[in-house]
Amino acid sequence: MSEISQGEAVAASYHRSTGDVLKDIVRRGAVFLLLAALFVLFTAAQPAFLTLNNLMSVLQAVSVVAIIGAGVTVTLAIGGFDLSVGAVAASSVMAASYAMIVLGFSAWQTVPLVLAFGALVGLVNAFLIVKLKVPDLLATLATMFLLTGLQLIPTAGRSISVGLILPDGTTATGKYDPAFLLIGRSSLFGTVPLPVILMVLVAIALYVLTEHTRFGRLLFATGGNEIATRLAGGNTARIRTIAYVLSGTLAALGGIIVAARVGRGDVSSGASLLMDSVAASLIGFAVLSLKRPNVLGTTVGAVFVGVLLNGLTMLNAPYYTQDFIKGAVLVGALALTYGFSRART
């Protein structure tokens, strides 16, 4: 007897024509095809686009967004959302600057301190969400506000640079540790910037963690059906807590890179990081047509936006069109993910 019922459409998709297979390849590889098209287009219009230096500068520009986006992706995988990442990154910039310039910390003290700060914010988020049952979006929105305000208090709203005058009238004596600045400014073999290497390491580590470990399976299981995961013996509270701690820590790492590149603590830094990293995660849904958060997609999404912005800038597109372009890419990616995939009836 043939088994059909609910699975009719799915079963049908196992027997399809070559045309369908081709369509499937186009759908799954759409982002890569578009990326290739961009490369051809930009190189044709501006040969300087396709130089190693320029490509590295593209990757350097997107590294922070890709790293933070990887954390956002993990929170999306557990069915949550971390809106506080931008504020965590921004306050990490301030915290790193404060640690070195006001407290006189070295790089070796500052980096663990800031990462621990990010993890702590993750724990606070997890406490609100897991223990107090505040919805994810609202909880992380609240911590976002909290941090945006908190980072202004120690310096009475001033940016932190060498010779900062503290609220009590004294002058800060510390300075940025040169070793710390290397994180943002050094390159491997003089070509591959350290932030790019960090981005690749984070992407590989989180890709393996989410897609090829049992912890990753439990992350997605929690996001897919929390009740079923708990009934299968999974400790979903712990899994969700780890996800927010990971997200907070990665956002802090992003903040460290920004601080090391800029070399000062600007109150306005990190303003666009939240939107950009969330956009990268969502564009990632379209990569391979997975329709779900995935770390590889997030990285590709961040690179895609970076390539587009860099190319257009080289073609003299004005800077103020950047947000519009990012928005258009996001709309296109979401339409691709949800709209043009085969409708299941």
Added chain:
Amino acid sequence: MSLIEIENIHRSFGSTRALAGASLGIGRGEIVALMGANGAGKSTLVKILSGVQTSDSGSIRMNGRAYAPQTPAAAAALGVVTVHQSTDLVGIPDLTVADALLLNHFVDGRQPFFLTRRSVRRTAATILSEAGFDLPLERRFSELGPADRQLIAIARALSMKAQLLILDEPTASLSTEEAGRLYQTVLGLKARGISVLYISHRTADIAALADRAVVLRGGRDVATFTRPIDFDEAIAAMIGRPLNAARPQARASCGRVVLELRAVQLHRRAQPFDLQVREGEVVAITGVLGAGKSRLLSALFGTHHLAGGEVLLDGRVYAPRDPADAIAAGVVMAAEDRHRSSLMPRDWPGETIAATISLPHLPRWYPKGLMLSGRETREAGKAISRLGIKAQSPGQSIWALSGGNQQKVVLARWEAEPSRLLLLDEPFQGVDVGARQDIIAAIRADRSRATLIATSDTEEALEVADRVLVMDHHSLRPEHQGSAPALLEEHA
């Protein structure tokens, strides 16, 4: 004269033929039961009738005119309304019963744009009284039970001047008493000349209601039975072979006691009760919805607390804090409603057959954490052949399987590793007769553990268990000397 005449309908999905020449006629004021195993084409036929899908070929005539609705709204306008199995979609949780009754008025552009509480109430009251139902109009929809939600759906169908009402598994989530009330309602519709197409797995429903039962198999109508319906014949027609009607004999020799309940109370005010389940024994607990069957099972699995008494597992005190605790002690449960309790959503990681089976066993199967070996695929392959799961590969999505095969996968999950006590809550929900036989055989084959099953269907209980107990008001009735007729009488 017949109301609707379906002739030689075909419908394919890719190379799968869901309907291959099905014909069916429904007379005015006639109740026709549609029977068939999962995958026989029942749902496709219903979808075509209700305008969700179209047919590839064949003709449908209603009142002598061609009938081919393109949308459910078009079908409703022609007088064909479907009341679906899941009734939580009938209304919106935060709105009132009156709002739920008028939901289809709200989306109808011809209705007044401005609403007052009074006008909504008045119209809703009219709809209810025309249907002859009595429901509290100001109650919140979320506070209604499934039986009342169904009445709302039916009342709404009547307000749309339905001539044919399609009821899809309407008693699936109703207690015996509620089902009895639904029978009265359906017979009342019949008396008003409304035709009913009734889809159900439950023989009790069909015996109580149907004038005629049409059996689908392989997308074709293979047999028609008129009242009184011979169910052994009908089920044989459904599965294409005679039903092995023999009830399992209670096994004389069972091992030592695995589970022992002493003076257990599910509620502070409930009667305390005792229970022993032995190794190799299958015990079923029946009782109406809300009798406390699920509560007992979930207490044994660590998701509820007992109000009193003591539980011993293999002679030692057993009080799990959560499911992880229970699983570590060797107590496993396939909870009711597998979609909610066991499966990952479609297109989400973990939706494959292999991943569904492996979820609770990941720490044991992948002790290093990396999932590089094919352990889960091998285990799933074994389960597929052992349980006769109709699937193409272990990597196939669970959503491509029929309900019966999904349930086999859920059972395979908990049979993949040895356990001391297997708890099954409504294991035959949405499972066709053929798959049910396979599942029963698998449950009874493993004699290394004790099995405790909760089911509200007495027949199922008799079919699977060595011993059948009845639960009532959160307490087990004193041991039944359970002969089958006595049990059935009790629920009639």
